[in-house]
Amino acid sequence: MARTAFLSSALFAATTLAQVPGPYTPEVHPALTSYKCTTSGGCKPANSSIVLDSAYRWLHNVDGYTNCVTNGFNSEFCPDVETCAKTCSLEGVDYPSYGIRTSGDALTLSIYKTDPATNVTTLSSPRVYLLEDDETYEAFKLLNKEFSFDVDVSKVPCGINGALYFSEMNEKGDRNELNKAGAKYGTGYCDAQCPSQNFIKGVANLNGTYGACCNEMDIWEANRAATAYTPHPCDAIEVRACSGAECGNGDNRYSGVCDKDGCDINPYRNGNKAYYGYGANYTVDTTKPFTVVTQFLTTDGTGNGTLKEIRRLYVQNGKVIQNAKVNVPGLDPVDSMTDAYCVAQKKVFGGTDDTACQGGLKTMGEAIGRGMVLAFAIWDDAGSYMGWLDQDPFPADADSSQPGVGRGPCPTTGGRPADLIKQYPDAAVVFSNIRSGDIGSTYSNSTMVRRSVRRY
Numbered sequence: 001m002a003r004t005a006f007l008s009s010a011l012f013a014a015t016t017l018a019q020v021p022g023p024y025t026p027e028v029h030p031a032l033t034s035y036k037c038t039t040s041g042g043c044k045p046a047n048s049s050i051v052l053d054s055a056y057r058w059l060h061n062v063d064g065y066t067n068c069v070t071n072g073f074n075s076e077f078c079p080d081v082e083t084c085a086k087t088c089s090l091e092g093v094d095y096p097s098y099g100i101r102t103s104g105d106a107l108t109l110s111i112y113k114t115d116p117a118t119n120v121t122t123l124s125s126p127r128v129y130l131l132e133d134d135e136t137y138e139a140f141k142l143l144n145k146e147f148s149f150d151v152d153v154s155k156v157p158c159g160i161n162g163a164l165y166f167s168e169m170n171e172k173g174d175r176n177e178l179n180k181a182g183a184k185y186g187t188g189y190c191d192a193q194c195p196s197q198n199f200i201k202g203v204a205n206l207n208g209t210y211g212a213c214c215n216e217m218d219i220w221e222a223n224r225a226a227t228a229y230t231p232h233p234c235d236a237i238e239v240r241a242c243s244g245a246e247c248g249n250g251d252n253r254y255s256g257v258c259d260k261d262g263c264d265i266n267p268y269r270n271g272n273k274a275y276y277g278y279g280a281n282y283t284v285d286t287t288k289p290f291t292v293v294t295q296f297l298t299t300d301g302t303g304n305g306t307l308k309e310i311r312r313l314y315v316q317n318g319k320v321i322q323n324a325k326v327n328v329p330g331l332d333p334v335d336s337m338t339d340a341y342c343v344a345q346k347k348v349f350g351g352t353d354d355t356a357c358q359g360g361l362k363t364m365g366e367a368i369g370r371g372m373v374l375a376f377a378i379w380d381d382a383g384s385y386m387g388w389l390d391q392d393p394f395p396a397d398a399d400s401s402q403p404g405v406g407r408g409p410c411p412t413t414g415g416r417p418a419d420l421i422k423q424y425p426d427a428a429v430v431f432s433n434i435r436s437g438d439i440g441s442t443y444s445n446s447t448m449v450r451r452s453v454r455r456y
């Protein structure tokens with residue numbers, strides 16, 4: 001990985017041991033202003049920044065230049081987990097070379113990167129987290145609160161997902177005796193798909209036995225053609241290292257510790273094909289930026305209550321736009337997510353109701369109450385071509401006339417990564433104006449009018 005800068009910074013001495021800050025490239029986090037809002041005081045800026053996930057970094061022996069992981073761990077550096085952690089160091093990175101740029105309160109993530117020396121374009125697919133200080137992820141606690149951001153998906157085509165979501169990572173990135181790098185180097189990732197990671201809580205995953213499971217709240221999985229928000233509750237507090245059936249792979253999908261399918265609200269899937277899309281004829285027009293508001297409402301209307309509803313609003317051209325009402329025979333015409341919606345949707349759409357098994361919104365809310373880390377990513381999907389988000393029918397051989405089968409207007413022949421990189425080398429998502437606070441405090445009817453003059 002990114003080895004370009006090490007010669008110029010080779011004067012940095014290797015002063016520490018363990019899965020550690022590397023000696024060659026200093027880690028400098030791009031600043032990204034975010035905002036904290038209250039009903040009485042309005043929105044105030046915070047000096048946050050972003051950090052690239054550790055898996056994207058050059059991981060090498062601390063005294064040299066040899067990768068610790070190529071096809072599996074290097075057995076010389078990593079005969080056991082302790083030696084591995086002491087021997088392997090993570091390098092700082094040059095953010096623009098990964099397709100990551102910030103300016104003020106805006107973050108641009110490009111899915112591809114072009115090597116200036118060769119002009120060869122390759123997949124970068126960056127994933128970054130919001131830091132509240134250089135060594136600590138911000139832990140968002142959003143019960144009885146709302147979370148808002150502006151997004152520009154006009155350059156995110158079918159097959160690509162510009163995602164913003166919360167994972168219940170440890171706020172220090174599981175920094176410990178084995179992991180001296182911590183959140184400063186983007187360690188500690190986990191999500192509800194229980195991905196295999198090289199290190200989990202600083203322990204090297206030497207034979208790939210373990211996955212990193214944790215509660216995940218997908219606020220925004222979208223491109224310019226389709227969008228969904230999806231809680232994925234898990235039987236886990238922060239990261240849970242799963243093995244075997246617990247990871248929910250293959251036939252064990254519905255017996256793992258996480259609800260991998262989740263419960264989604266996708267307007268197209270819910271029978272509103274003219275609500276969200278690329279053109280002025282859609283209610284939410286993705287040719288232009290808009291604001292996405294998500295509210296986490298509790299049973300007792302306090303931050304100690306049980307999560308009962310996840311409500312979505314949009315703001316575009318100064319107008320608040322209510323979420324689309326479900327328009328599917330057999331389902332109530334609701335515009336918001338509750339357990340009742342999730343149970344009914346699984347029955348009518350024919351999915352396995354793992355959401356209820358994992359405790360549904362109550363479990364999701366417990367994680368949201370403990371605090372979750374904000375992740376931003378842009379990615380393609382070699383496995384199912386993003387069909388679960390944007391294609392009709394999905395799966396490609398299903399009957400499009402059945403409820404829940406169509407996910408978005410994209411063709412089932414699309415979404416192939418090899419085609420996307422040729423057709424859309426400039427694909428990128430822009431997230432900006434990230435706000436959280438009291439219900440009703442993060443947006444107004446005139447938000448986008450003011451901001452469109454300033455930025456877009």
Ligand SMILES: *[C@@H]1O[C@H](CO)[C@@H](O)[C@H](O)[C@H]1NC(C)=O
Pocket residue numbers: 045046047
């Ligand atoms: C953000 O940083 C600026 C410049 O260092 C400082 O003046 C300001 O007080 C900081 N704001 C907060 C909320 O910490």
Ligand SMILES: *[C@@H]1O[C@H](CO)[C@@H](O)[C@H](O)[C@H]1NC(C)=O
Pocket residue numbers: 116117118119
């Ligand atoms: C890369 O592309 C730019 C712009 O098209 C061009 O100016 C430059 O010479 C190219 N570099 C190489 C190494 O091909």
Ligand SMILES: *[C@@H]1O[C@H](CO)[C@@H](O)[C@H](O)[C@H]1NC(C)=O
Pocket residue numbers: 081204205206207208209
């Ligand atoms: C896999 O590695 C772990 C240590 O990370 C070890 O405890 C376990 O026994 C190994 N399993 C196999 C099948 O080698």
Ligand SMILES: *[C@@H]1O[C@H](CO)[C@@H](O)[C@H](O)[C@H]1NC(C)=O
Pocket residue numbers: 273274278279281282
């Ligand atoms: C909106 O307009 C575009 C471009 O003319 C067209 O392709 C699309 O089908 C229209 N969508 C709806 C829902 O009318």
Ligand SMILES: *[C@@H]1O[C@H](CO)[C@@H](O)[C@H](O)[C@H]1NC(C)=O
Pocket residue numbers: 302303304
């Ligand atoms: C929960 O209740 C306690 C005790 O009343 C209070 O101090 C605390 O601020 C509440 N927490 C939230 C998130 O509202």
Ligand SMILES: *[C@@H]1O[C@H](CO)[C@@H](O)[C@H](O)[C@H]1NC(C)=O
Pocket residue numbers: 319320445
């Ligand atoms: C937004 O503004 C319009 C017209 O100014 C008003 O009718 C509407 O109630 C407002 N909506 C909200 C949610 O404030």
